[in-house]
Amino acid sequence: MWTRAVWLGLRASAGGRRGFPSKADPQGSRRVTAELIEHLERLALVDFGSQEAVARLEKAIAFADRLRAVDTDGVEPMESVLEDRCLYLRSDNVVEGNCAEELLQNSHRVVEEYFVAPPGNISWPKLDEKEPFSHC
């Protein structure tokens, strides 16, 4: 799903702070910079482990770029394929919850009835030094 997120980010967008480096070439160069890879890895916590992975990303972007061949002048952008569906409204009744025990079973560590997490976000560079799934 990150392909879509990346593609959406690369398009000029209204609202929302995307923060992607804007490409000078509107067609989009086929090369993805190391800077962008690092940025994506930090944002989405994905691992572009190899040059192969980066090449695959570039191919994916090129593939998506073909959409630009379609003339969409004067066409209202579609928000989702569910646009013509009715958004179902639920009545304000309490029908779920009360399953703390079940939920806590999913957690690596638990204290009383709380999930345990590290004291804060572990900054990305430090992840290189630590094992990915260790907790403090």
Add this chain to the structure above:
Amino acid sequence: MATPVLRWCCPGRRWVFAGIGGVSRHGRGVPTGSTSSGKRGQSSVAQQPLITAQKPRKGEREWAAVVGLEIHAQIASNSKLFSGSQVDFAAPPNSLVSFFDASLPGTLPVLNRRCVEAAVMTGLALDCHINRRSLFDRKHYFYADLPAGYQITQQRLPIAVNGSLAYSVCVGKRRSQMVTRTARVKQIQLEQDSGKSLHDSLRSQTLIDLNRAGVGLLEVVLEPDMSCGEEAAAAVRELQLILQALGTSQANMAEGQLRVDANISVHNPGEPLGIRTEVKNLNSARFLAKAIDYEIQRQINELENGGKILNETRSFDYKLGCTVPMRDKEGKQDYRLMPEPNLPPLLLYDSGSLPPGTDPQQVINIDQLREQLPELPRVTREKLVQQYGMLPEHSFALLNEVGLLEFFQNVIKETRAEPKKVTSWVLNTFLGFLKQQNLAVSESPVTPSALAELLDLLDRKAISSSAAKQVTDVKKGNPRAINKLIGLVRRATLGRADPTVIKEVLERQLSS
């Protein structure tokens, strides 16, 4: 280095800051600093000596501040925004969490009708344009109390836009004049609340409770139309009263139902706006104005000393009374906003556009909601002024205390005394008494009937006002005092009042 005297103007109110960290006096319980004759008291925020320079120095610059607010109000609903788990402030940790709230794979959001109604009602009350079509987005960031890794919100096309919030501040030399100010409402959006993190620094871990995760929030964004802490606090207070009157949120800051973030910048009048900082964690009505004023002063000091303001996020440290940079932010946040793929657009209707033959449960009619809107505080106050000839300040005071208006109206119903007398007694003697005893109106030993009767006696000149005041004083005294009091009253009325009547009234008051 001598502390420069800095001039900071709040429009409509020109005053000079003496020293650093001066704080605007706020009529609602913000701790007042020591007072110097005629000048604003300095708060205990900064440890700088108070310099009461009388004349502005040469080369002194004037500063103007702008304050914008992002207010998050928890929607008063039984269940959460996108799931059917309960909304409750105090419950065992993680007991009010559904599979969706815990972000287990395969779960989907289902929108709560009540939350949409709450948003529309609030939008109507703030004179907003209600968007007939609004959209949901995902705002991504990583934090342990956000299990999905994103928050469902309405950044791009929110449910309501372009409204206004009218509030009042006290101006003038003796702060006796009330003026109305307006802050534009940029938008109102529906969004999810996150869970709660309890930091355990001892064991270097954070405990996560997801009971709050997924609770519906109304985010009300106010444009930077406010210029100081007092105005911001007044705006927040008015919004609180509106939300409570509508029933859309209990808006209790102490219970975390109302949270405020402030965007603050300073500039020289006539020049472009300065760099803004965001101050988060303003969750106390008491410290709201103080924190904002501190930040304004901090920015002024920084710029006056040739420094620069960083576009950063800061937090208010209640113990130190100052704003501090928040550390857990690595560079600029990139929220990767994208449409929420699991929710179609939210469509709202009015009486004209309602499609025929639809299930009323599945459609929301804005016109219907508009008709059902309860009376807004502004209207209530206007009515009080018109009906009883009281000053606007009095109408504000009556609405400012929970249950006080009802108490007042009950007294009015039962007494023959003039409304102005009732107003004066309720706001001065009665309220003063409650404050002294640290009681809420609901805990008052004096009932409306008792006060009404007392005022009747006063009205008939059966007793004097000083005697009547003593009655309320006796409430905390011993029962024996009643005899003394009867004696006093008799003397005060020059023996005209019937002692049995006096005793009856007094006993009723003392025993209730």
